[in-house]
């Protein structure tokens with residue numbers, strides 16, 4: 488099972504390289520199933536086309552449009568395998584039957600029928616499957632969210648009980664920080680599913696978070712590696728004892744965060760449910776929530792949310808929480824970033840949070856909100872300091888040293 492991302496199928500030369508790698512794997516005696524993304528930049532191009540026609544396009548039609556990027560790639564990869572003298576057949580989501588729910592643009596895989604893939608393999612063919620796309624019960628095309636081909640790859644590996652899911656990308660593996668931001672970031676050889684889940688959800692786009700969830704749930708080892716060389720990459724595996732000796736294993740940052748503060752609202756029971764009910768009903772995901780007691784039965788409630796949802800959330804609060812506060816008590820702020828340090832070693836080491844705050848203080852970076860879990864600490868800061876913070880934390884925790 489091999490999955491190739493956008494850069495790895497970015498042009499015809501790269502597609503030929505994919506074909507050669509698939510054939511080399513087949514020659515070693517393996518059945519080969521390959522999942523491919525759209526050529527790099529293609530999904531963005533398709534989204535931009537749709538946006539020219541509508542600010543708020545129908546999500547069903549958007550999925551019809553963006554899923555075509557993968558349709559082109561699978562056809563080209565199959566042709567490239569033919570050109571190298573091999574046998575291959577392309578399969579789209581509905582042809583495999585990757586059944587999903589109907590949440591367009593963020594669908595979840597419910598079931599994968601392995602029969603079409605099985606019969607291609609039985610005929611000695613390489614099965615070339617379109618990532619990112621599926622089909623719902625009614626036959627509508629769905630897509631799995633940005634970066635979703637990773638999830639297609641791991642889910643298909645789980646359905647086929649493959650020994651490993653190889654994720655081929657444009658970097659050598661999972662690094663201690665985004666190697667395109669931190670030049671001295673170090674590739675880690677092994678990382679636990681749990682740490683990878685945190686890194687993925689906190690901004691490291693090298694794997695889509697749901698792919699890691701699938702890997703963890705079905706015990707599929709994921710090998711993240713480069714399609715540009717034969718180097719050993721990073722293995723995402725169950726936690727091992729040795730991993731705990733490292734205090735922090737990665738630093739990451741999300742962008743385009745925003746926050747809303749409701750100032751001086753009445754501190755009565757049930758107030759939080761009243762605030763978050765309309766947001767949940769509108770499908771808005773809130774993240775860090777902080778409530779601070781002020782005085783005289785009045786409190787400040789602050790939470791973060793994606794910048795893209797800010798205007799809608801503010802409108803909903805003004806409309807539906809009019810009895811809680813006036814519009815001028817609702818303060819919105821955008822251009823924020825959440826920087827995080829992640830590591831299972833935090834469970835057994837004291838002082839990680841202190842060290843993080845000291846490093847940020849040294850750079851004069853103000854921390855607006857803090858949130859922690861067993862294996863991560865996140866600070867919400869001004870977005871313009873995000874890269875500086877990531878580099879400073881990477882140096883401060885000596886992540887380049889290993």
Ligand code: ADP
Pocket residue numbers: 491492493494495524634655656657658660661662663664665666667686690691692693694737
């Ligand atoms: P693909 O098109 O192969 O799916 P992506 O662009 O989705 O590739 O993911 C690979 C990119 O993830 C890298 O180019 C890198 O910039 C970024 N990245 C962010 N954080 C990390 C990290 N901790 N380790 C490796 N890559 C990272």
Ligand code: ASP
Pocket residue numbers: 492493524525530531556618619632633634635636637
């Ligand atoms: N082509 C899709 C995207 O750009 C899926 C993927 O690359 O994994 O998000």
Ligand code: MG
Pocket residue numbers: 492634637692693694695
């Ligand atoms: Mg990706």
